[in-house]
Amino acid sequence: MTLLVQAQVAQAARDTVAGWPIASFIATNPLAPHEATRFDDAAAPGTHLTLPVEAYRAAFASGRITRDDLVLALRARGAELRDVPPFTGALAHLTPDDVLIEDMLHADTPPAPAPATPTDPVADLVVPWLAAFLDPDPQWQLPERGRGFYAAWRALATHDPRLSRPARRRLRDAPEQASAAIAACFTAWDTRETDRVALLKAELAALPGWTGYLKWRGEHDGDIDLTEYLAVRLTVRLLLDLPPTEAQP
Template identity: 30%
Template sequence: MTKKDKAFWPTTHALDAAADQAARAIPPVWPLASSVAVNPYLGQASETLAMVGARLERISGQPVTMPRSWYQQKIASGTINDADLADALAIAPGGRRPANVAALKAAAQVVPPARRAVPTIADLAAAASGIDWPGLIAERFGAWAGGYFDEGQALWAAPRGYGAYAAWRAVATHDLTPEIIGLSGFAAHVSQAPERAADALADAVQQLGLPAAASETYFHQMLMSLSGWSQYARYLLWQAELVGKSDATITDFLSIRLVWETALYNRYAAQIADAWRDAVTVHAAPLAPDADHVVNAILQEAADRAAQRGLAQILSASETNVLTARPALQAAFCIDVRSEVYRRALEAVNPTIQTLGFAGFFGLTASHRRFASDVHELRLPVLLNPGLTTTSGGPADAANDQSSRYKARATRAWG
């Protein structure tokens, strides 16, 4: 780092730590082959709902709770009662919370003003030029990432052996689309960017005058702007850490996104410099929930308590549809939320059908490759690692297996 850079960042380690913190704020998403439900607020599990509301409002402009009108209807109908509101109010942190249930009900009647996210440089450049730069970034990044993460779907696979930043840089230096749209010199800008992702990140924060205090929400915002690609990269880090390793894909993504920001800033600095300084000031301000965030969190807590109370009543009620005779069909399903729709549908079709939940389908935690397949199927719970690897056939079938794979690829390519 240069002396100027150190005025913003005391050590290189501080910058690396900020990038890592932003990466862990992103929830992982599993591929469709092993899809699993993930809490979208996994990266904010240690924070209160009010704080999460303040955080995500700053970086995305989106609320984390329902509209006030939804809570108003629940209160008016009696679904949320005074006891729910009182209990939620009692456990809320002091400070900005309403004084009593009556004040909370009054606050629920007030619709807070719409909030906007702090603009990125891409947003500011779009406003200055009339060009949808955020949309173009998403499109060009997605086009590259689709090839980079290919697992056999593409007929012409992207080269392997490069980290995400290096692979993107090799492609972006020849991508003329941004220049055609209006970002002149983009390919040269990427070519002149540092070769290492960490150096590119340090270079970007210096160019943009970004202090360490602003990095927490700005870096998070940058990764969120890449949508599901950041979540998939977070999944790769999750998987690597399961076996004691690491993966730099998601922090490489942060460097990539910041190279776009610096390119746009250099192009439109004359029009957006003041607005960008204002944005940095907002990002650098301490993050704290305001009164609206606190009220929203309390109302959501009351709604949760009402739902829990209703569920407890259902579970405590005696079961009315108890089979006394041998069921016409008894089917056991994996304990998984995705199986519930099938279980309920079967039981609704015929009351003599009984379904059960079972958690013992995984006898062996194996990674299996079928004959003539390039795909290793993980036949175990998705949060675990395989303990062994199996294949269809044995050593004597290896030559035939390879030949069949080549023939399948040729057929797919040429018909």
């Protein structure tokens, strides 16, 4: 079971780009694992690969984008425009480029929906432990740190007042090993074998900054890995009686 869970974690983290620590940060392209994917298909649902229309219009107004730029872009996307004759009327002589550029610059755009700001009780409980483990105060070392992130958290979180007393009692019976803890969560949620990688991937996507850094940390320092992180996240969800993060379609 241990090897199977670790293989599932590795598969779920395949598209995660390792992120350097802030002190020695190196910019990485989050779409690097998708270099062979079409640009329009690379983004996850709910994300955007382009700027809002207003930003492009402001760039045109400032001269950063010129009319010639727009014409070139239009011809690249629709070569058939070259064969469309201009429209000549009593007051105007308009080419297809003119019509489309006017539409891009002045047509009304529907208002963007207000971004949702959901709370994340799992992050609220997990992130402080991550911070204490990864960047310990020189005057105070996290007890049990040498046993690994999941084991240290399991030993100490039974005293965390942010968890209810029943949850803390249940935590005492949680598996001692991270892989076993993940497997126990799968069992509790009756997660099908075919859905487990998608579940893990959704949990990793919940805090992408932390996930990228933990992947880097596991590859370089080796004191924590994504299996331990996921074991804590999933166990916290179970203790809070929350379902796993819903996988994106």
